[in-house]
Amino acid sequence: MNNNNLTVEQFNQLIQQWSGKNIKITKQELGDKDTIIMKLDDISYHNDTRRIDDYESLHSIHLIGEGTTETGPQTAQPLPTSSYKIPLEDTTRYQFDDIRFSLVNERGTYTIELSG
Template sequence: MTQKYMSIEDFNETLKEWTGKTIEISKHELADDDNTILELTSISYSKDTRRLDEYEPMHTLQLNGSGEINTDEKKQQSLPSSLYEIPIEDSTIYKFEDSKFTLITDRGTYTIKLATDE
């Protein structure tokens, strides 16, 4: 098991190599768990300096592409837009371990890996 902590720059460069592939994103944020399958077409970031409160992130990782989210009822629904957003902070920890990324923020944990045909 190889674990590597990364800078955001290293994370960005490594994740870009997955463009054009199908990824799976698992989110555990507060009491909310979601799994999303996404055809990754591009990666971008946004910065919002006009936040209404501290819950809105200043920085957001945007995974662009079409996909489906698995709901609590074990049903799949199309994503409402061609964008999956992950809030990031200056304190976000980026790890790469066993062919998967883990982003740890104050709000939750996000895991990104290549999807498999199981």
Template sequence: MNNNTEIGFHLTFIVLMYFLVMLFCMFSSIKETLNDGRDLYMDHFLSIEEFNDQLSKWNGKRVKVSKLEMDDVDETVLALEYISYEKDTRRLDDYESMYTLELNGAGMTQTDNERNELQPLPSSLYEIPLENNTLYEFDESEFIISTDRAVYKIVLA
């Protein structure tokens, strides 16, 4: 490299580093403004235990579960009696989830078809497959469960 190329490279590197530091400071400032210095990620997502505690408060109420999977939206309204979890140790492959959240209660489901007909649930149970990397959110009015296959939203009906 000649001297001018080397100087140009160093100047470009210094300018790039300056902008990266400025971006970091800007995002840190925004984070503090939005969240009073608390960690935004930790405030946003719940542990499975926190999720369970919050959702259990809705036992005895009517809830609507919306499931978005690819371009398909299904909605189910049910009288939530209680929640439970199932562990399946006899899985045939990794496509089947090991854990399932069970929303127990009678309900009706509406699929995204041309007639939008309501169908009773086959049993008094709505199942949500859970994975190790499932994310749980709650903002006082709705729960969001995000898995690799679908996103579920639970609200009071």
């Protein structure tokens, strides 16, 4: 896989082009793996200055849309909210290989790709 490193601005410009499309998000964080399928309606960025502890990220991207999370083989549950939050750190690496985005930071790896 040939990953091209992006700035956050380049990442935002490219991911905005996927608005209105179905995406698959794979999260590998703290030994846990989740898969989410959603119709991406919008993208927003948030700063949380009222954090309770350091586990909560200061910055995050919210992928907004209706979707499901895989809970087991051939089973899925609706997302509890119409937004999926990915924590962003100052050290987050944004990568794109022409078919998928990868956001890599100390918390984990988040892969976003188009879903058939």
